[in-house]
Amino acid sequence: MRKAAIPAILVCAAAAWLGSAGFGDAANPDAQAFDQIEKGRYLTTVADCFACHTVPNVGKPFAGGRPIETPFGIITSSNITPDADTGIGAWSDEQFDDAVRKGVRPDGSRLYPAMPYPAYTKMTRDDVLAIRAYMATVEPVHQPVKSNTLPFPFNIREAMRAWDALYFTEGEFQPDSRQSAAWNRGAYLVQGPGHCTACHTPKSFLGGDKTSENLRGFNLQGWFAPDITGGRKQGLGQWSEADIVGYLKSGHNKFTAAIGPMTEEIVNSTSQYSDSDLSAMATYLKSLSGRQDATSAQPASAVMTAGQAIYRDQCSACHGLDGKGVPLLFPSLAQSSLAHAGDPASAIRLVLRGGRSVATRSEPTGPGMPSFDWQLNDDQVAAVLTYIRNAWQTAAAPVSADMVGKARDGLRTRSD
């Protein structure tokens, strides 16, 4: 199994280089230089090109061909190995940069924002060229890929011109001189190569970022990518920096475990970030203000009673009689932002479907949650989740049986 892993020592070297030089060397970088390529390898991991551009488990790295769900249909990732015919080997640096930071292909056609160029646009040119330098050393794979597998009329790339006009603001990240170097580094990573906004920022109905609600959570395909601002109720306000770093590095911290699409992100990407970069991101995220939610409705006492019975009889087996779980093994529901999120989609999904949390080198256990869809009906799932969200000096909006029913229907055809 090929891993896009970076030996620790090289990560440290890259981080040291990056730390000292700021966001990239202004001088002309030599694409053949070892340090340029290592910087590029690290940034490729940060930007997680591997995840989308490789078919999981069986595909050759970066050779594309991975089907990606969008609300408009399936699009297929392209081959970005240095193969001249079927990959990007024949592209110039300028063309590579235009693709990554402007969403434009060499023939002038537009990329779809399945490729997160609205985030990558914030990257510096030097960082992009470093990525290019690394990608040029990757094994070339001759594999033609038809990317545009979207159905009509979405396969008309020209339409992206209009979308870009509405939602795409080209331009590098501008550091805020009032903030620390760490904050700026964190902001750069989160907004730029880390492209966290792609999943965690709410979107308009046409799929553009609602920038005023940056990183306050977003529902995509049956999961709710949570609020990762510093908001106390819904976001990471109760997590220390160390908690955030631990989560991104190992997939687990004393509150919770990564599950769902984030597990892949952690395995391929954040678990390999340098510790200083993870700290920087934590600094940035915790500085963001969370949403000001209205106080949620009081749950009905009949619902709480039923939920408590289910909780005691079932959930307490792992999550404990006090809701605090077992650190680094079973999430603390009492303190879990996933359980208390405004949009309970992830919580509903987990109860119905179960899942396996992430296994990383530092946290290999990867414990799993069983599914309860066969055992609990919609009223019961709603009751136990409402209980969990309101039991331990916490409060979050009740979950309705209707929400559960819709989620159950939606899950029927999913394979993940």
Added chain:
Amino acid sequence: MMMQRRDFLAGTAILVLSTMNSRATVISGALPWAPNAGNPPVPVRPGPWHYFTSDEGRAVEALADRIIPPDPQTPGGKDSGCAVFIDRQLAGPYGRSDGHYTQPPFMPGTRQQGAQSANGPAATYREALAALDRYCLSKYQGKRFPDLSDQDKDELLKSLEDEKTKLEGVDGKSFFELVIKDVQEGFFADPLYGGNRDMVAWKMIGYPGARYNYLDWVDRHNERFPLPPVSIIGRADWSPKN
């Protein structure tokens, strides 16, 4: 895995997660997990017999009510569903002796060598209930086992147990022992299997059922555990009462 999923927003990439399949394949890299893996139980639904004829069902209900007679506090074997339990079990793998070694030759052995018959429990019940029927019809002037008085039923069962009465063609004693075992299993098994209706047996003995966490009670010695029993398919308190 290509899926056309209509969803609301997102100009973002939604990655289709892969699943792992562990049927005689090579597993490496990560431990397998797939959604809907495992086999949650399928609860028995009330309704017509799946295996018994109506006469057989009546006879087994009558047997169940003698093995576990009703009393004011707790229903008997019939009302608690033991015959339903046995019926559904006989209609399934237990009845067929699925998984047993059934290759010949079948030779009688010592008691220590265990059952050596080609007959599974389902066939045994059919044969033995027929033999019991024939015996009752002949001895009790046209009455079947369920029609006898309780006293007559108990006397007959005791004499089968003592081997003072023999049934034709079947071992009455070992059949009765089989029925005792099955009735009592049905009585104490999880209600999802058709017996122990409403957990009456568990309530009778004070068994809290399919619970998993007693950490707050390990150190509480000699105190009555207060929570009601719960089945694998839940209890009434799980549903909000309006």
Added chain:
Amino acid sequence: MPRKLPKKDVVIVGLGWTGSIMANALTDEGLDVIAIERGPWRDAPTEFPPSYSQDELRYRIRHELFLRPEQTTFTFRNKMNQTALPIRDWGSFMPPNGVGGGGVHWNAETFRFLPSDFVVKTHLTERYGASFLPEDMTIQDFGVTYDDLEPHYDAFEYLCGTSGTAGNLRGRIQEGGNPFEGPRSRPYPNPAQKQPFSHTLFAKAARDLGYKPFPQPSGNMSQAYTNPLGVRLGPCTYCGFCEWFGCGNYSKASPQTTILPFLIRKPNFSFRDNSEVLHINVDGSGKHATGVTFVDTGGVEWEQPADLVILSAYTMFNVQLLLHSKIGTPYDPVANTGVVGRNFTHQTISSVNGFFDNKKFNFNPFIASGAIGMCIDEFNGDNFDHGPHGFVGGGYMGQVQTGARPIQTTHVPPGTPTWGAAWKDAVRDNYLSTVTPGTGVHGSFYSYRDVYLDLDPTYRDRFGRPLMRMTIDFHDNEIKQNAFLTDKFAEIIRAMGAHTLDKHYRKGPYDSTDYQTTHLNGGAIMGTDPSTSVLNRYLQSWDVPNLFVTGASAFPQNAGYNPTGTVAALAFWAAAAIRGQYLKNPGPLVHA
């Protein structure tokens, strides 16, 4: 013609405890290792979650996690002059199947053998004289000592997070532990589990009678634990659905909860499930294994070549595979020649149920774990003078009740009818106030000339190969041992305050329908003499040096303890020998 797969450095047959231990050790050596498991992959969140694992009918009565006799079984007879008949449904033991093997459904009782157990022949002969031992008793020394294995016992206990109280720390006896145990180099990794009411009461009664009760060493976590591989386990919640069941909340030590998450990440490890090994292949010389042949669920045969073969299937399947692969000379009990199949043993189990006044005693017996319990060891091994008693061996005894699942734990006082109103009333009145230890007396089973394994002449498996035949009965020695122990045990139960006792002595003939633990041992025993053993002291085959056979099949006789701790320690010991000696210089490690 089997299809040939690319060669591996090591092929391991069976991915249970010892298969996992060996795989982890040998991959650390940089070897390319594949394990081949007959049964399916199983894990808590999918196959035994805490939402439906609490199903006594399914998992205990219908034994769903276990092997189906239809897939493989054995024939059984008590004596050589009888005809063996197939065990058509399991009774006296229940073989595992699937990844994790017995480690998934075991109780997790994690004992060490006594130092004297490893040199029992020498020890007993010295103390009592050779004529004190029955003439047909074939006990042998193991070839390793307790001191050899101590670091490996320690490694297993720390891998598992075993919960216990040390009794002997580097020679100093510790209050509250087992004063008879061999010296251990450090305490248990976790404190002993808390004991429920009846277990605590047993300890008090035992103490009042002058014994030294100690908590049973338990592989159910007394608290959350992270083992040396970085794998985490949660605290046991006393659900009472332990043995026969998989643990739903990661609190019972098993290969899945202690080794496999770490092992699977190694690029040089992989495994196949649902693949049954048919035989170990040996070259023309008969002295070198070339790999194994296995069949998948489609019936297709494959050959997995390898330089080193580790046979880590359960006791019975180890011996069966050696017989089918024609490795080693089969044992002939009449001529008393040969080795494969000799010294086959089980365990001598009995119990005493105690009935108490339900107005004074409420035991909440359903609150329990698989390996809680308070035990005494005064009557184990040679811990007491056997001179006056006319038998050798012994066992621990204790209130080791693991739960009170109602189908099996609704006992009534002796004399109560087994059905009817009187039965029902007695069940109602006694459920909460009965002590049902289960394997309350856990005695040794020494080896005899006429207790052995070989191939059956009549019955075949689904591949047409002969079934293995068990010839096994109790001998007077074990019957006497058990009577003595059971009476001692009954005294303690009485002293707890029981008004009525129900003693179940172990009596012959050995009954294949009556469950008495799955601690089958021997048949491929270790030793110092190739004419009376299959393996040398490193579990290496005398005949085929690149074959090692782990498991309780190596025990020349069984001691008065659960075998898994010793099985695992021997596996760690063999792995160390392979890493430290064999790999540097492949070949026989012992020249007899």
